[in-house]
Amino acid sequence: MKSTVQPRPDVPEITAASRLYRWMHHVLRAGVTASLALFVAGLALWLITGAEPPPLGASLDSLVAGARRPGPASLVGLGVLVLLATPVARVLLGLLIFTLDGDRRWALLSATVLALLGIGAAVALALH
Amino acid sequence: MCYHGPEMDWAAFVSMAGLGFVAGAFGALLGIGGGVFVVPYLTLVLRLPIHVAIGTSMVTVIANSNAAAATYVRAGLANIRLGMLMESTTVAGALAGALIAIAVPAGVLGVLFAAALCYASYSMLKRRPARQPEAPAAPSSPPSPLAVCYRDLSSGGTVTYCPRHVRWALLANVFTGGLAGLLGIGGGIVQVPVLNLVMGVPMKAAVATSALVLGLTGVTSSFIYFAEGYLYPLVIAPVAVGVFAGSRAGTYLAQRTDGTKLRRVFAVVLIVAAVPMVMKALGLGPLAVER
Numbered sequence: 568m569k570s571t572v573q574p575r576p577d578v579p580e581i582t583a584a585s586r587l588y589r590w591m592h593h594v595l596r597a598g599v600t601a602s603l604a605l606f607v608a609g610l611a612l613w614l615i616t617g618a619e620p621p622p623l624g625a626s627l628d629s630l631v632a633g634a635r636r637p638g639p640a641s642l643v644g645l646g647v648l649v650l651l652a653t654p655v656a657r658v659l660l661g662l663l664i665f666t667l668d669g670d671r672r673w674a675l676l677s678a679t680v681l682a683l684l685g686i687g688a689a690v691a692l693a694l695h
Numbered sequence: 696m697c698y699h700g701p702e703m704d705w706a707a708f709v710s711m712a713g714l715g716f717v718a719g720a721f722g723a724l725l726g727i728g729g730g731v732f733v734v735p736y737l738t739l740v741l742r743l744p745i746h747v748a749i750g751t752s753m754v755t756v757i758a759n760s761n762a763a764a765a766t767y768v769r770a771g772l773a774n775i776r777l778g779m780l781m782e783s784t785t786v787a788g789a790l791a792g793a794l795i796a797i798a799v800p801a802g803v804l805g806v807l808f809a810a811a812l813c814y815a816s817y818s819m820l821k822r823r824p825a826r827q828p829e830a831p832a833a834p835s836s837p838p839s840p841l842a843v844c845y846r847d848l849s850s851g852g853t854v855t856y857c858p859r860h861v862r863w864a865l866l867a868n869v870f871t872g873g874l875a876g877l878l879g880i881g882g883g884i885v886q887v888p889v890l891n892l893v894m895g896v897p898m899k900a901a902v903a904t905s906a907l908v909l910g911l912t913g914v915t916s917s918f919i920y921f922a923e924g925y926l927y928p929l930v931i932a933p934v935a936v937g938v939f940a941g942s943r944a945g946t947y948l949a950q951r952t953d954g955t956k957l958r959r960v961f962a963v964v965l966i967v968a969a970v971p972m973v974m975k976a977l978g979l980g981p982l983a984v985e986r
Binding site: 584587589591593595596598601602603605607609612613614624640643644646647650653654655657658661670672673675676679680683684686687688690691692694 | 702705707727754756757758760761762764765767769771775776779780782785786787790794840911913914915917918919921922923926928929931932933935936939
């Protein structure tokens, strides 16, 4: 099936060249690299030091608490936190770029998505 | 909740990394999170409780999304604005789904998960070729913010499209998010067909955009599971490492390959994963749920 169509004058050329796409790629790549490095370091330390594995069923606040104590568990916990933060950072970046571009509708949508995430976090905290 | 999991050694880590690689590769290739592989393995092989398996799987879905989306965004395949629009309803659905899931018995979750796998398999087998993009609008039409133009590496040309039936798709996405929160998957098994068949988004762009959205869906669902303590870092880490590697392979292939044959193979794999899950949930055979 031929997938090529004629260029449309009402569509911007190669969308990926825009600032939004370039910076969003950087944020995602940075998040992946950081969390991967933390996971590998944590796992390697676990295997090398023979540390006692954590109990099953750790929660988010135990991860945060564990991240403050040096050791393999803290590295892995930090990796999980970076992993979770990366999509949120992506939306924050979108909000920033849309605001700088004066694109109010999309800035508002980004803010709405962040608000929904905040509600989710609040509900989770209330349940805990 | 506080109990200890399986013995962790080099062999266990390598096997989980291998699981992650498979989940990451197929996930990136098909725009799904890979949870359809991870949850059955964690419950059937590692014998983790299903709520813990689902919570852990959510994190690997996020890992897959981050890794795949990084490549797809750079290639222009992922439609960022469309993804953000879909996230507004998917996130709400995921929150509701996760809240329901913590109150649902393990056996019911297992059956629902198996049903989702069967639906995904049917969808892959019945999938029609991606519809042609709409005819170009008149030059005087105002540019749509959702319209995208990208280079297709397999054909060598550029592809331009503008999604349609956006409102219907947003409604369907609430269900997608609910499914994700309930079953610990990314929701891509519903989202990709919605993007491609309902909105007319070319298949590769549908896969890429779904991969982008999955991350935020996973984060939303994760809040509830983590609040309840359904998280095992020692399993997450090796699986996520494998996911990152597999995702690189999956995005490379997705940009250069026609996915029709692969979808058929994947459909068979989903059925194979669904059968033991159903047996386990219904208390049949050697994998019966321990009550």
